[in-house]
Amino acid sequence: MIFWIASYPKSGNTWLRALISTYYYSENGIFEDYLLKKIDQFPTKKYFKDYKYDKKNAGETCKLWLKAQEKINLKNEIKFFKTHNVFGKVNNFDFTNSQNSIGGLYVVRDPRNVITSVKNHYQLNDEQAIEWITNENNFIYNVQNFEENGFSDFQYISSWRTNYKSWKVQKKIPIKFIKYEDLINQTYIVVLEIIEHINEITKNNQKIDKQKLKNTLRSTNFETLKKNERDKGFSEAVPLREDKNKKVPFFHLGPKNDWKKILNSDLKLKIEKAFEQDLKELSYL
Secondary structure, eight states: OHHHHHHHHTHHHHHHHHHHHHHHEEEEEEEOOOHHSEEEEOOGGGGGTTSSSOOOOOTTTGGGGGHHHHGGGOOOOOOOEOOOOSEEEETTSOOOOTTTTEEEEEOOOOOOHHHHHHHHHHHHOOOHHHHHHHHOOOOOOOOOTTHHHHHTOOOOOOOOHHHHHHHOOOSSSSSSEEEEHHHHHHHHHHHHHHHHHHHHHHTTOOOOOHHHHHHHHHSSHHHHHHHHHHHHOTOOBBBBOTTSSOOSSSSSSSSGOHHHHOHHHHHHHHHHHTTTHHHHHTTTO
């Protein structure tokens, strides 16, 4: 069965994957790049290779989501997957269901901080960024490999609000919601709760290894991941538009991404106006 690690883009999903993959797939809690690959992204091309579909049509893969998940589950094991997709129907096709998914985590982040990361990662100006984060019809795909893969990794992300709400209101599978800010400020407590949630959902009776957990936190802190990217590169970083031989740093600001210090007042007001009720519900306002 599939266990989802879900979020809107640039909300801490990669850090969460690093924490989970290091704790569950390393021997001693020491992060290595290869561990991230233990938690794959869905959807991607390789999960559709046995099916016929129009790769140039953004909506074509939707009809294969459940079929691909059924095939993944033939191995009869727990499989973690990262996704930015909304939970629900697209073109009348379900993203997932309780027959294929056992549960998940959703990490939500203050959109006033998300937007600065979105601007950096997708190389957008202010107007483009506010349109991007509020666009109910927004989707993403791998621009770099479009000629080869087409829309094979098409993910329908919608707006920041609809994305998090879609996972919040669904009743098909149990989801633990995490605020990125809590993950930053109370890392040990939150990650311990995450492991307890995963173990309960997956019926893993193994006792939590506190020393391994401490090693995991030390080896996956932001500065360590940032240094690792500087020294070795990072596969999920995207090329600069003006120089394809260089990449946009993936681990950019992390905890230093503080909207109070770096977000201009016009963009701040636009986000607060667009998401006022959600910000209040999440105690961001």
